Amino acid sequence: MDWVEEVLRRYRLDALAITQRVIRAWEDSVGDRIGHLSRAERFGSGCLTIAVVTPSLATELGYLKPEYLQRVNSALGEPLVVDLRFKPGHFPPITSQGLPPSTQAARAEARCLFKDNKDPVSRRSFERLYLTLSRRETAILARGGRRCPRCGVAFREEGEICPGCRFGAIADETGWE
Numbered sequence: 001m002d003w004v005e006e007v008l009r010r011y012r013l014d015a016l017a018i019t020q021r022v023i024r025a026w027e028d029s030v031g032d033r034i035g036h037l038s039r040a041e042r043f044g045s046g047c048l049t050i051a052v053v054t055p056s057l058a059t060e061l062g063y064l065k066p067e068y069l070q071r072v073n074s075a076l077g078e079p080l081v082v083d084l085r086f087k088p089g090h091f092p093p094i095t096s097q098g099l100p101p102s103t104q105a106a107r108a109e110a111r112c113l114f115k116d117n118k119d120p121v122s123r124r125s126f127e128r129l130y131l132t133l134s135r136r137e138t139a140i141l142a143r144g145g146r147r148c149p150r151c152g153v154a155f156r157e158e159g160e161i162c163p164g165c166r167f168g169a170i171a172d173e174t175g176w177e
Contacts, residue, residue: 019043022072022080026050029071032156034061039089046082048072051089058086099135100142106134 005014019042026040026048037057042049052058061068065084073079110127117123140154141147147154148162155162 018080021076022048025072025075025081029075030068031158038086039091041089043081046080047085048081048083049085049087051091052086053089053091055088058088061086099132099139102131102135106131110134 022043023040026038027035030038038050038052038061040048041051050061052061061084065086068084069081072081072084107127110130113130114123114126117126137154140156143156145154145156148165150161150165153162153164157163159166
């Protein structure tokens with residue numbers, strides 16, 4: 001037994017360490033898209049409980065349970081998880097917290113872009129929206145994202161083009177308007 005496992009066992013932290021390993025394995029196994037829509041919450045008696053954003057997503061993921069069980073246990077290197085339970089959970093709304101601050105140049109650009117808007121409340125709302133989107137884009141690019149070659153939006157998903165352009169390409173192929 002290695003010394004870390006011995007210390008964890010001695011202080012009765014081994015179960016907590018296993019729980020944290022399993023929760024981390026979920027995050028590592030599902031990718032960004034499902035990762036943003038789910039959160040591993042508890043692990044006990046071989047069952048990993050996953051909170052998801054909507055009841056319909058819980059149902060959809062339930063159909064894919066064998067695949068996700070295999071992914072998680074593969075990431076763990078041993079079959080610790082025997083069941084997955086998907087349940088709707090509470091997810092806080094996305095805010096601008098954690099985004100880099102707006103630069104003085106970006107604030108000046110926002111004021112310039114919307115200077116012709118005569119309504120001060122509307123003008124300020126558009127400026128704030130522009131600055132938030134600019135900060136979000138900066139954060140996405142800083143975290144390994146890239147720009148879509150078709151529309152220029154910053155994104156972190158897999159593929160050559162952003163999800164919006166991929167959807168548009170599907171619509172183009174099917175004749176959707």
